[in-house]
Amino acid sequence: MNGYHQLQITNIIPETKDTKTFVLQPLNNWQPIYKAGQFLTLVFDTKHGEKRRSYSISSSPDLDEPLSITIKKVENGEFSRLLLSHSKIGDVLNISDISGLFQLPEKMGETEQFFFLAAGSGITPCYSIIKTLLHCTDKNVMLIYSNKNEEEAIFHQQFLLLQNQFPKKFRAHLLFSSRGNAYKNRLSNWLLQELLKEYLKVETSKALFYLCGPFEYMQTATITLLSDGIPSHNIKKENFNSLPRKTKTIPPDTNEHLVTVHLENQVYQLTVQYPNSILAVAKANHIAIPYSCEAGRCGSCAATCTKGKVWMAYNEVLLDNEIADGRILCCQSYPIDGNVEIFV
Numbered sequence: 001m002n003g004y005h006q007l008q009i010t011n012i013i014p015e016t017k018d019t020k021t022f023v024l025q026p027l028n029n030w031q032p033i034y035k036a037g038q039f040l041t042l043v044f045d046t047k048h049g050e051k052r053r054s055y056s057i058s059s060s061p062d063l064d065e066p067l068s069i070t071i072k073k074v075e076n077g078e079f080s081r082l083l084l085s086h087s088k089i090g091d092v093l094n095i096s097d098i099s100g101l102f103q104l105p106e107k108m109g110e111t112e113q114f115f116f117l118a119a120g121s122g123i124t125p126c127y128s129i130i131k132t133l134l135h136c137t138d139k140n141v142m143l144i145y146s147n148k149n150e151e152e153a154i155f156h157q158q159f160l161l162l163q164n165q166f167p168k169k170f171r172a173h174l175l176f177s178s179r180g181n182a183y184k185n186r187l188s189n190w191l192l193q194e195l196l197k198e199y200l201k202v203e204t205s206k207a208l209f210y211l212c213g214p215f216e217y218m219q220t221a222t223i224t225l226l227s228d229g230i231p232s233h234n235i236k237k238e239n240f241n242s243l244p245r246k247t248k249t250i251p252p253d254t255n256e257h258l259v260t261v262h263l264e265n266q267v268y269q270l271t272v273q274y275p276n277s278i279l280a281v282a283k284a285n286h287i288a289i290p291y292s293c294e295a296g297r298c299g300s301c302a303a304t305c306t307k308g309k310v311w312m313a314y315n316e317v318l319l320d321n322e323i324a325d326g327r328i329l330c331c332q333s334y335p336i337d338g339n340v341e342i343f344v
Contacts, residue, residue, distance in 0.1 A: 004043055004094040005030045015154050018073040020084055023066050036060050036132040037125045038100035041292045042093055044079055053079045054292040056124035060131040072121035097290040101299040101317050102238040112202040114139055117221045119146040119213030125238055126212055127155050134166045142199045146175040146187050192224045204229050212238040233319045239297040249313040253336035260341040272335055279330040289344050294331045301330040308340030
C-alpha cells in the first residue's frame with residue numbers, strides 16, 4: 001500500500017483476556033513523532049476497499065518506551081478481533097498517520113491538578129498521559145477508573161505500582177461495578193459529585209479533566225462536571241466511535257466555493273459544494289488529508305482556516321477557543337460565503 005508508513009509487531013503483551021498491547025517497530029527509516037494521548041490510524045485493505053481504524057498509543061514518548069498500542073476486542077469489531085486473534089510477531093501494519101487532540105497543553109503553568117475519568121479501554125490514552133505527568137512533572141494526578149471487575153481492568157497492576165511509586169502526587173480510585181453497592185461502584189452524577197468533593201484539591205479553573213470511555217459514560221461525566229462549575233474548555237474528551245452520522249445537516253450556504261489546501265509543502269485547489277465536505281472532495285482528488293472516523297469525533301482531520309469562513313456540521317473534539325482560532329474538522333466542514341484557505 002503506497003503512501004503509508006509501516007510498523008512491524010515486535011512483541012504482543014496480553015493485558016486482560018480480551019486486550020493486548022502491540023509493541024511496534026517503525027520500518028523504512030521512518031521516525032514517528034507523537035505526543036502522549038495521541039493515536040495512530042491503521043489502514044486495512046479489504047475486498048470492499050480501504051478501511052481505517054484508530055487505536056490509542058499506550059507508550060509515553062517522553063520515557064524512551066517503544067511505540068505501543070493497546071487494543072481491546074470489540075463485540076462484532078471487524079479489525080479488533082482480527083488483530084487480537086490472528087496477529088503475530090513479525091506482522092507488518094500499515095499506518096496513515098499519528099494524530100489526536102487528547103493531549104497535554106503546551107503550557108501547564110496554571111494547571112495544578114490533572115483529573116482523569118476513564119472506563120474500560122478508554123484508559124489507554126490516559127495511561128500514556130499519566131505516565132508522562134508522573135515521571136516528567138510535579139503535577140498532582142487523580143484517576144477515577146471504571147470497570148466491571150479487576151480482571152477486566154487494563155493496566156490495573158501498573159496503576160497500583162504507580163500509586164506506590166508516586167504516593168504524594170498520584171491517586172487511583174478504581175470502581176468495579178460487579179461489586180455490591182452500585183451507588184459507590186458505578187459512576188453516576190451523584191457519585192462523581194462525591195468524588196469531586198473528596199479528590200479535587202484546587203480551584204476548578206486550575207484543574208484539567210480528561211474523559212475517555214463509552215458515549216453514555218462521557219455524557220454523564222460531562223454534564224456533572226459542567227453543573228459543578230468546571231469550565232467547558234477545561235474538559236478534554238476522546239471518542240473513537242466509527243459509526244456514521246444518521247443525519248446530514250445542511251449548511252447555510254450550499255453554493256460551490258474554492259478551497260485552497262496547504263498540505264506537506266504542497267498547495268491544492270478544490271471546488272467544494274454540499275453535500276461533499278472538504279475531506280470528501282480531497283479524497284476524491286487523491287489528496288491525502290489525514291482522517292479516520294469521518295464523523296467529527298476523533299480530530300484526525302483537524303486543520304486551520306486562515307482565510308474565509310467554514311461551517312462545521314458536527315464537532316465533538318474542538319474546544320470553543322480552538323474554533324475561535326480557526327481550527328476546523330475537514331470531514332465536517334463546508335466553505336460558505338466565499339472562498340477559503342486552510343492549512344492541514
